[in-house]
Amino acid sequence: SQTIHQWPATLVQPVGSPLSLECTVEGTSNPNLYWYRQAAGRGLQLLFYSVGIGQISSEVPQNLSASRPQDRQFILSSKKLLLSDSGFYLCAWGGWNTEAFFGQGTRLTVV
Protein backbone atom coordinates (compact mmCIF):
# COMPACT_ATOMS: atom_id res chain seq x y z
CA SER A 1 0.00 0.00 0.00
CA GLN A 2 1.00 3.59 -0.46
CA THR A 3 2.32 5.71 2.38
CA ILE A 4 3.46 9.29 2.63
CA HIS A 5 6.08 10.53 5.06
CA GLN A 6 6.60 14.11 6.02
CA TRP A 7 9.16 15.51 8.44
CA PRO A 8 9.84 17.09 10.75
CA ALA A 9 6.53 17.21 12.61
CA THR A 10 7.32 20.51 14.28
CA LEU A 11 9.93 23.14 13.62
CA VAL A 12 10.81 26.45 15.24
CA GLN A 13 13.10 28.62 13.17
CA PRO A 14 14.36 32.21 13.54
CA VAL A 15 13.54 34.86 10.99
CA GLY A 16 16.11 34.87 8.20
CA SER A 17 17.12 31.24 8.62
CA PRO A 18 16.81 28.66 5.81
CA LEU A 19 14.13 26.01 5.59
CA SER A 20 13.97 22.50 4.19
CA LEU A 21 10.90 20.28 4.59
CA GLU A 22 10.93 16.86 3.04
CA CYS A 23 8.15 14.61 1.84
CA THR A 24 8.49 11.11 0.44
CA VAL A 25 5.94 8.68 -0.94
CA GLU A 26 6.21 4.91 -0.95
CA GLY A 27 4.33 2.26 -2.86
CA THR A 28 3.55 4.20 -6.01
CA SER A 29 5.39 5.59 -9.00
CA ASN A 30 5.12 8.89 -10.85
CA PRO A 31 2.69 10.45 -8.36
CA ASN A 32 1.44 14.00 -8.53
CA LEU A 33 2.92 15.77 -5.51
CA TYR A 34 1.64 18.84 -3.71
CA TRP A 35 2.60 21.29 -0.96
CA TYR A 36 -0.23 23.06 0.84
CA ARG A 37 -0.07 25.62 3.62
CA GLN A 38 -2.67 26.12 6.28
CA ALA A 39 -2.38 29.43 8.08
CA ALA A 40 -4.24 30.14 11.31
CA GLY A 41 -7.91 30.80 10.67
CA ARG A 42 -7.62 30.10 6.97
CA GLY A 43 -8.19 27.16 4.70
CA LEU A 44 -5.59 25.22 2.81
CA GLN A 45 -3.72 27.06 0.11
CA LEU A 46 -1.95 25.17 -2.66
CA LEU A 47 1.65 26.36 -2.87
CA PHE A 48 3.32 24.03 -5.38
CA TYR A 49 2.57 20.96 -7.38
CA SER A 50 4.63 18.59 -9.47
CA VAL A 51 3.68 16.05 -12.10
CA GLY A 52 7.20 14.67 -12.54
CA ILE A 53 10.87 14.93 -11.65
CA GLY A 54 12.11 18.49 -12.02
CA GLN A 55 8.64 19.76 -12.96
CA ILE A 56 7.38 22.33 -10.46
CA SER A 57 4.41 24.65 -10.77
CA SER A 58 3.97 27.51 -8.33
CA GLU A 59 0.47 28.60 -7.48
CA VAL A 60 1.22 31.75 -5.50
CA PRO A 61 4.20 34.13 -5.42
CA GLN A 62 6.03 33.81 -2.15
CA ASN A 63 9.25 33.36 -0.26
CA LEU A 64 9.30 29.60 -0.79
CA SER A 65 10.48 27.22 -3.48
CA ALA A 66 9.99 23.53 -4.18
CA SER A 67 12.05 20.84 -5.83
CA ARG A 68 11.50 17.26 -6.90
CA PRO A 69 14.91 15.62 -7.20
CA GLN A 70 13.50 12.08 -7.29
CA ASP A 71 10.21 10.58 -8.43
CA ARG A 72 8.82 10.18 -4.93
CA GLN A 73 10.57 13.02 -3.11
CA PHE A 74 9.27 16.54 -2.80
CA ILE A 75 11.13 19.28 -0.92
CA LEU A 76 9.93 22.67 0.24
CA SER A 77 12.63 25.25 0.83
CA SER A 78 13.33 28.83 1.71
CA LYS A 79 16.61 30.74 1.78
CA LYS A 80 15.40 33.24 4.40
CA LEU A 81 12.27 32.68 6.44
CA LEU A 82 9.80 35.45 7.19
CA LEU A 83 7.38 35.63 10.10
CA SER A 84 4.56 35.23 7.60
CA ASP A 85 5.89 31.80 6.61
CA SER A 86 4.59 30.35 9.87
CA GLY A 87 1.87 27.79 9.41
CA PHE A 88 1.01 24.15 9.00
CA TYR A 89 2.52 22.64 5.88
CA LEU A 90 0.97 19.58 4.32
CA CYS A 91 2.39 17.39 1.62
CA ALA A 92 0.03 15.33 -0.51
CA TRP A 93 0.17 12.91 -3.40
CA GLY A 94 -2.31 11.63 -5.94
CA GLY A 95 -2.48 9.40 -8.96
CA TRP A 96 -4.21 10.14 -12.24
CA ASN A 97 -7.77 11.11 -11.35
CA THR A 98 -7.60 9.91 -7.76
CA GLU A 99 -8.21 11.79 -4.57
CA ALA A 100 -5.30 13.42 -2.75
CA PHE A 101 -3.62 11.61 0.14
CA PHE A 102 -2.08 13.78 2.82
CA GLY A 103 0.88 13.49 5.14
CA GLN A 104 0.68 14.33 8.81
CA GLY A 105 1.97 17.85 8.33
CA THR A 106 4.74 20.06 9.69
CA ARG A 107 3.98 22.84 12.14
CA LEU A 108 6.43 25.66 11.33
CA THR A 109 6.81 28.57 13.71
CA VAL A 110 9.07 31.41 12.66
CA VAL A 111 10.22 33.51 15.61
Added chain:
Amino acid sequence: AQSVTQPDIHITVSEGASLELRCNYSYGATPYLFWYVQSPGQGLQLLLKYFSGDTLVQGIKGFEAEFKRSQSSFNLRKPSVHWSDAAEYFCAVGGSRLTGGGNKLTFGTGTQLKVEL
Protein backbone atom coordinates in the same frame (compact mmCIF):
# COMPACT_ATOMS: atom_id res chain seq x y z
CA ALA B 1 -11.33 30.22 -11.39
CA GLN B 2 -12.75 27.50 -9.18
CA SER B 3 -13.79 28.27 -5.64
CA VAL B 4 -15.40 26.59 -2.65
CA THR B 5 -17.56 28.24 -0.02
CA GLN B 6 -18.27 26.81 3.39
CA PRO B 7 -20.58 29.39 4.96
CA ASP B 8 -20.47 28.00 8.48
CA ILE B 9 -17.19 28.63 10.29
CA HIS B 10 -18.31 27.00 13.53
CA ILE B 11 -21.13 24.57 14.25
CA THR B 12 -22.13 23.10 17.61
CA VAL B 13 -24.40 20.08 17.86
CA SER B 14 -25.42 17.78 20.66
CA GLU B 15 -24.25 14.20 20.61
CA GLY B 16 -26.85 12.07 18.87
CA ALA B 17 -28.25 14.96 16.87
CA SER B 18 -28.14 15.11 13.10
CA LEU B 19 -25.56 17.16 11.24
CA GLU B 20 -25.40 18.97 7.93
CA LEU B 21 -22.35 20.93 6.80
CA ARG B 22 -22.85 23.13 3.78
CA CYS B 23 -20.57 23.42 0.78
CA ASN B 24 -21.06 25.37 -2.43
CA TYR B 25 -18.63 25.42 -5.30
CA SER B 26 -17.92 27.35 -8.47
CA TYR B 27 -16.45 25.41 -11.37
CA GLY B 28 -16.75 25.40 -15.13
CA ALA B 29 -17.75 21.76 -15.45
CA THR B 30 -19.02 19.03 -13.16
CA PRO B 31 -16.08 18.73 -10.82
CA TYR B 32 -14.72 16.06 -8.60
CA LEU B 33 -15.84 16.85 -5.05
CA PHE B 34 -14.41 15.81 -1.72
CA TRP B 35 -14.91 16.10 2.00
CA TYR B 36 -11.89 15.81 4.27
CA VAL B 37 -11.69 15.83 8.07
CA GLN B 38 -8.82 17.15 10.14
CA SER B 39 -8.19 16.52 13.83
CA PRO B 40 -6.01 19.06 15.66
CA GLY B 41 -2.40 18.96 14.55
CA GLN B 42 -3.05 16.16 12.08
CA GLY B 43 -3.19 15.72 8.36
CA LEU B 44 -6.37 15.40 6.35
CA GLN B 45 -8.37 12.22 6.08
CA LEU B 46 -10.74 11.64 3.20
CA LEU B 47 -14.34 11.14 4.29
CA LEU B 48 -15.90 10.70 0.88
CA LYS B 49 -15.63 11.70 -2.75
CA TYR B 50 -17.84 12.27 -5.76
CA PHE B 51 -16.45 11.59 -9.24
CA SER B 52 -19.55 10.58 -11.18
CA GLY B 53 -22.66 8.42 -10.99
CA ASP B 54 -24.99 8.28 -8.01
CA THR B 55 -25.27 11.77 -6.57
CA LEU B 56 -25.63 10.46 -3.01
CA VAL B 57 -22.28 9.15 -1.86
CA GLN B 58 -21.49 7.21 1.27
CA GLY B 59 -18.28 7.69 3.17
CA ILE B 60 -16.49 6.49 6.23
CA LYS B 61 -17.67 6.98 9.81
CA GLY B 62 -21.33 7.08 8.77
CA PHE B 63 -21.07 10.27 6.70
CA GLU B 64 -22.81 10.86 3.41
CA ALA B 65 -22.97 13.75 0.96
CA GLU B 66 -25.27 14.68 -1.87
CA PHE B 67 -24.18 16.37 -5.07
CA LYS B 68 -26.79 18.80 -6.38
CA ARG B 69 -25.78 20.19 -9.74
CA SER B 70 -28.59 22.75 -9.88
CA GLN B 71 -27.47 24.26 -6.57
CA SER B 72 -23.72 23.75 -7.06
CA SER B 73 -23.70 22.14 -3.66
CA PHE B 74 -22.15 19.14 -1.97
CA ASN B 75 -23.44 19.11 1.59
CA LEU B 76 -22.16 16.65 4.16
CA ARG B 77 -24.59 14.89 6.48
CA LYS B 78 -24.61 12.47 9.36
CA PRO B 79 -27.81 11.24 11.03
CA SER B 80 -26.37 10.91 14.53
CA VAL B 81 -23.21 12.68 15.62
CA HIS B 82 -20.73 11.11 18.02
CA TRP B 83 -18.42 13.06 20.33
CA SER B 84 -15.45 11.73 18.35
CA ASP B 85 -16.72 13.58 15.26
CA ALA B 86 -15.52 16.89 16.72
CA ALA B 87 -12.95 18.13 14.22
CA GLU B 88 -12.56 20.52 11.31
CA TYR B 89 -14.19 19.61 8.04
CA PHE B 90 -13.06 20.76 4.63
CA CYS B 91 -14.91 20.64 1.36
CA ALA B 92 -12.74 20.60 -1.75
CA VAL B 93 -13.11 20.63 -5.52
CA GLY B 94 -10.64 19.08 -7.91
CA GLY B 95 -10.58 18.41 -11.62
CA SER B 96 -13.25 16.82 -13.74
CA ARG B 97 -13.72 14.03 -16.24
CA LEU B 98 -12.89 16.54 -18.95
CA THR B 99 -9.71 17.92 -17.41
CA GLY B 100 -8.49 15.19 -15.09
CA GLY B 101 -6.41 16.42 -12.17
CA GLY B 102 -8.68 15.13 -9.47
CA ASN B 103 -6.11 15.69 -6.79
CA LYS B 104 -5.17 19.30 -7.47
CA LEU B 105 -7.59 20.70 -4.95
CA THR B 106 -9.19 23.99 -4.05
CA PHE B 107 -10.42 23.96 -0.47
CA GLY B 108 -13.07 25.82 1.42
CA THR B 109 -12.08 27.61 4.60
CA GLY B 110 -13.39 24.78 6.75
CA THR B 111 -16.12 24.26 9.34
CA GLN B 112 -15.14 23.60 12.93
CA LEU B 113 -17.53 21.11 14.51
CA LYS B 114 -18.02 21.03 18.26
CA VAL B 115 -20.04 18.23 19.82
CA GLU B 116 -21.74 18.80 23.16
CA LEU B 117 -22.23 15.80 25.40
